[in-house]
Amino acid sequence: MKRIATKLAILALVSCVARPLLASETIPLKNCTWCHGPSVQGYSNAPRLAGQQELYLEAQLTNFRTHLRDNPYSRDFMWSAVAHLDEDMVRAFASYFASLPPEAADDGNRNLIATGRNIFEFGIPEANVAACIVCHGPNGEGVRTIPRVGGLSYFYLKRRLDEWVAGYSSAAVPMPQVARSLSGQDIEALASYLSFVGYSAGQ
């Protein structure tokens, strides 16, 4: 443990110069990349971690450890994956993943982009749905503990929203309430639009 702490201290000191190289040598990335993909851009059911907000990543790793995030995929895959991470390691993973450039998944339905974008930017006043842009930012980039949603995969985004509707991860304020005000078609349109939103350009 002491050795890891020393390595992390060195990592923190030199992070501005050669963070990715050093981090990939120091952090046990393979424990994560075999599910999240070699550049953690997401793979199959495991979402993209590259470019995700650092404080959000830290909060989620803690939520898996305390089982606050209790949807089926978290229970089956993430509870055990983070069970032995200590706080230093959680911070090291979060800061490394946040520093990597994200790529848009581009896997939604293009015909729904305009509808999804409209809900994202203006909400649905008659259904009491707040505009997502207010919290998640113009390109869905997020801030602090609010996640980047722009460019995540359609399937992951849709599943997250559906699972909040179904009552899982109910401590994730305000999302369970937001999701419950959306129809199935709204969710499909939002997940489609967001899957095409690029890192800086938006859509």
Ligand code: HEC
């Ligand atoms: C066995 C496969 C597997 C392994 C190994 C794994 N993950 Fe995951 N991870 C998943 C899946 C599946 C999800 C999606 C959970 C959900 O749908 O809510 C996930 C979700 C996450 C999230 C939430 C992202 C978000 O946008 O909310 C974080 C953070 C994360 N993993 C970090 C890690 C880290 C760090 C490691 C290595 C220590 C790791 N994962 C190892 C499968 C895995």
Ligand code: HEC
């Ligand atoms: C009042 C602020 C707020 C608004 C409005 C809001 N969100 Fe969120 N959203 C959050 C926060 C905070 C989280 C993190 C929740 C947690 O702790 O897991 C989140 C998480 C998410 C996630 C999970 C991302 C991931 O990586 O797993 C998705 C998807 C999402 N929001 C989509 C939306 C959509 C679509 C809308 C609009 C219909 C919206 N949000 C409106 C604050 C907001």
